[in-house]
Amino acid sequence: MKPAKNSFFSRYGRYVTLGVTVAAFAGLVTFLHWRHEQHDARVSPALNGVASQMRNDASAWTHQEKDASEMLRDIREQDVTAIGVSPNAILVSTRDGAKYFVTDHNATFSNALLLGDIKADVRSPYQLAWLPDANIRTGTSRWIDAFDKTHDAISLLLPLLLIGGLIWLMRREMTAGAKLLDRAPALCFDDVIGAEEAKAALSDIQAYLTNPKQFTDMGVRAPCGILMVGGPGVGKTRLAQALAGECGANFISITGSYFSAKYYGVGIQKVKHLFDLARKNAPTVIFIDEADGLAKRTDTGSGPVEAESNRIINQLLAEMDGFASNEGVIIVAATNHPDNLDEALRRPGRFDRTVHVRLPDLEDRAKIFRFYAGKLTSKSDDIDFNQLARLTTGLSPATLAMVVNQAGLVARKVGDDEVASKHFVEAIKIARIGDVSGAERALNEGERTRIAVHEAGHGLVAAVLGTGVLEEVTILPRGGALGVALITKTQDKHLYRETEMRDEIQVLLGGRNAELLAFSEASSGAAQDLQEASRISLDMVSKFGFNVDGNLFSLAALPAQYAGLQMKTSIAHANILLKDLNEACYALLRDNEPVLRAIAEQLLESETVPGATVYRLIEEHKAKKDGLHLAQKPAAA
Structure with a gap:
């Protein structure tokens, strides 16, 4: 039983000790508070006048700021009636009614100089007021306070703004672009x-x-x-x-x-x-x-x-x-x-x-030209819309609209007030071939002569074989071409016979063979022609069944990985076809060599030869040959 008794008294002793400690602490706090009140009553008498006003409203002292040295001078000269001390500033009132403040961060200056104990027998020349609630923001402290408030506001609003912005962006993403037209188009x-x-x-x-x-x-x-x-x-x-x-x-x-x-x-x-x-x-x-x-x-x-x-x-x-x-x-x-x-x-x-939705045919292209040309100031009587339609085979309606607008630009560039047929033709050349590049300035005379013969060969073969309408032959460089033989179709073609494709290849080979006939060697200018001729010949023997050995199998039926293995034979057959057509093209040019040289000479002289001139030269040469043949018959008899 003794341990239990000791345990009871031990707990009782702890409780008594704790109670005495709490009572002593409470008494000490009460005593200190009383001493503080007595000290305040002894040191600081009741505030009145300016000091009372200072404690009630310190805003009047925040308009003017002075240095601490000026405040000390006023104190030494006993010109101060009241001083108010706040956590960050000292407020001063002078005998002449002036009110100002001195910045005092963390009350450092006031604690060191102003708040020392005043002797009992010395009466203060001014009233001292403690202003714990006055929060005076001066100078940079005002900006710091504003920055702190702004920072707190941003810290609160930024997450809300981010969330709201994300929701707005997602809603905008879900609905952007999909909306009803306010008004139906006037088009029908x-x-x-x-x-x-x-x-x-x-x-x-x-x-x-x-x-x-x-x-x-x-x-x-x-x-x-x-x-x-x-x-x-x-x-x-x-x-x-x-x-x-x-x-x-x-x-x-x-x-x-x-x-x-x-x-x-x-x-x-x-x-x-x-x-x-x-x-x-x-x-x-x-x-x-x-x-x-x-x-x-x-x-x-x-x-x-x-x-x-x-x-x-x-x-x-x-x-x-x-x-x-x-x-x-x-x-x-x-x-x-x-x-x-x-x-x-x-x-x-x-x-x-x-x-x-297919490309427009010849008749539709003419209608499109009439439609868009009606919006221009043009010489409608001077414009052959059917000719323009022939010149624009394979062009889309959007391109035709661009051509009409380009014709207006060409007319403006040369200073004409109305758009004429020549402006449309020039615009078509720009759309199909390119603008005049000015590359002829870099060509020497030998190159100009070779280009003239090359283009004359293309135009002559096209005119003789009738692959289309030869509009003109020119050696004016356009786009990437140093010369052009402009050939148009009388009607749109969707199916091509073997004869037509063979004639197309001969037209492509006409420039190179003309160079061989005139100079005994060809140039690199025929590279693009050979590429296109090779493509057509390969399609003829590998897809269309136009094969010399009668092989009708189309490589297009094979998967791509297997078609390449069978390409060697098709290339060989295409090369045979190209050689045969090349010989036929050379023979055609040799029979019409005077016409070839005449076209080339006119190109060197005027740079552009109309297709009608080429047809006339061919007819004259043909008539001359027929007449010579008739004249030689009696002699042979």
Whole structure:
């Protein structure tokens, strides 16, 4: 029992000790507080007058700042009535009513000089006021305080701004670019020249959007989408604008790159937003320009870019032909590279129809020239639009529009007020060949002569074989060519016979053979001609069955990795064909050598020879040969 008794008394002793300690500490605090009050009562009498005002409102002392030396001088001269001490400044009032402050960081100066004990028998000449609540910001401390407050505000607002900005950017990414046109284009189908197949397909969509009941009553489903395929500048975007102008439906225009995004997952949200917007505003036409920007799905998925692209395509496929109803939503897409689209996009139920937008034919090109030329100040009576159409075979409507504008620039450059036929011809040369380069200044006389013979050979062979209409032959350098024989077709060609292709190769070889005939050797100027002639001859023997040994197998049927192994035989056959045509071309030029030299001489004299002059020289030479032949017959008899 003794240990328990000792334990009890031990705990009791600790409690008593703790209570005595607390009581002693409380008594000490009370005593110190009393002594402080007694000391304040003895040292600092009750404040009145200026000192009382200073304690209540210290703002009047913050307008003027003085140096500590001036304050000490005022104290020594007993010119001070009150001094207020704050944590960072000393406030001073003088007998003449002046009020100023002295900067005192951390109260260092006041503690050292002013707050010492005052002797009991010495009466202070001024009142001393302690101002613990006065926070006087002076000089740089004001800027420091403002900076601290600004820093605190920024520290609070910056995270909120970052979060808000991120949310705004993501919402902007999800909706950017996909919006309804405020006003439908004024264009209609009649304003689009040519492209009849595409206009017929789009007319079905226009009829469905205008009067869907005529389809539903017959149980006919309108096409979900139309894919327009064609080269650059053939008018795919213009056709989509005409569709929007015709049907009066809501219209959304985007590009294939619209679905790509900086943030992972945003592309899928863009697809959803696009179709939600279209369904809410049906009937709606969604036009996707450059649709090949969607690319294809890949099987590798090796990186986040490929995975995101696959997810976007999958979402687009689901939106186009999923469970959600797309009634009143039509998709029209345009692309230059249909092979780059995912195969699932091109199946029926998504893009139901694939429409090829082709280059304009001869008649359409003439209409396009008339349409754009009507916007210029031109001599319409002087312009042969059919000739211009012949000169622009293979050019797109966008290029033709550029040619018309270029004709205006040419007219302005030479100082004419109206655009004439010669300006259009020059603009066509610039578009097809290039502008006059001025390279003739660097050519010596021997090179000019060789170029004249070379171009004369091209023009002469083309005129004799009738491969097209020889418009002119020139040795004025244009673009990268040192001379040009301008040959046009009387009509657009889609199929070429073997004879026509053989004649084309002879025209290409005409320049080189003319050099051989005139100078007994060729030059490097025929490099491009040989390259094109080799390409055509290789296609003839490897794809078209125009082979000397009757071989009809086409290398195009073989995969690329195997076709190369069989190319050696085709190259050998193509070389045989080139040699035969080269000999025929040389013989043709030798029979017309006087004409060749006459054309070359006129080129050296005037730099440009019209095609009519070449035809006249050929006829004169032919007549001369026939006359000589007739004159020699009796002598032979």
